[in-house]
């Protein structure tokens with residue numbers, strides 16, 4: 001709700017005879033939306049979910065007509081490059097996130113904070129494909145990355161999150177998705193993966209790195225007591241296998257989501273987690289481009305620390321590197337490729353949670369370590385930013401359909417808008433408390 005303050009202020013300067021429209025990147029629909037539903041010139045209204053539609057510019061959508069400009073040599077081979085897939089590549093910066101950051105910075109009056117905020121647009125984050133409607137944007141990004149590669153002579157990679165399983169977010173409410181298992185969700189999901197694959201296929205010279213389905217398999221390890229998770233288990237597994245196989249065929253390096261130290265890192269969870277990942281890998285036919293696991297996605301844990309956050313008490317795996325180091329041998333002994341990437345986008349500040357399980361818009365979080373290949377561990381390919389900082393984890397409106405109690409907790413920043421939408425006050429704190437400083 002705070003997202004477009006600056007843009008709204010600008011539109012108020014537009015002479016009254018101009019028909020009122022929602023600004024570029026502004027909300028243009030969703031349950032309960034009473035604002036403008038037409039979009040500013042150059043943008044169209046794209047449904048994000050039942051609660052949110054957004055004006056997206058033509059340059060970032062409708063890429064189905066974009067063609068790879070030359071008959072490029074297919075880089076897709078059945079054999080992955082040896083070593084770290086990040087090595088030797090420039091990471092493509094999402095123009096969508098950059099626009100969000102620019103709009104957010106424009107709404108900040110303090111010049112020092114504004115300047116720091118603007119730096120965030122040059123730090124690579126993953127782009128989340130959380131609805132089918134967004135899949136065509138991937139083609140636009142890949143075309144753009146392909147063009148940049150040609151002009152700079154550098155090799156580019158694009159980072160994506162595959163996130164649209166049916167009955168998504170089975171143990172929580174805040175990020176429920178567009179597909180339900182009861183209503184053809186698994187087939188719809190395969191169609192969604194096919195759409196991403198079709199875009200990727202057009203740009204064989206651009207490397208794609210994918211994080212597969214945050215929280216889903218971790219829920220299969222620890223939340224099978226939740227009816228919705230139990231009911232989703234076979235669809236989650238079949239959907240995940242379908243995605244990793246299909247993406248591997250196109251040379252996409254993928255990392256399955258593996259929760260975080262405070263979830264699968266508890267000692268009793270390590271072996272069952274490794275068993276599940278190894279089983280998925282085997283059932284998918286050991287896809288050669290399945291590179292490993294992604295941890296701490298959208299979470300707040302330290303990568304490595306000598307002073308454990310009090311909420312981690314009782315676990316020897318009190319940071320991500322300890323978790324990874326404990327899990328890796330369990331994976332290796334089962335034949336699973338134990339390579340990792342670790343999200344540190346919001347991990348700059350520790351000791352801000354009341355409980356380790358607090359995940360929703362944790363108050364006073366700061367941007368963390370910048371993406372780097374300098375990880376200090378041969379198990380870890382890269383420190384990355386997967387969650388785009390400033391995009392909300394879930395609404396704090398207790399009457400909203402997707403209200404999750406975690407987003408109303410004492411440690412959660414309130415008031416918070418719907419999941420995935422811009423949360424200006426939260427972003428400003430991430431900038432303010434960034435560690436290292438911006």
Ligand SMILES: *[C@@H]1O[C@H](CO)[C@@H](O)[C@H](O)[C@H]1NC(C)=O
Pocket residue numbers: 032397398399400401
């Ligand atoms: C909270 O959600 C309800 C139900 O969708 C809606 O009617 C109400 O306006 C929302 N309140 C705020 C402050 O957004």
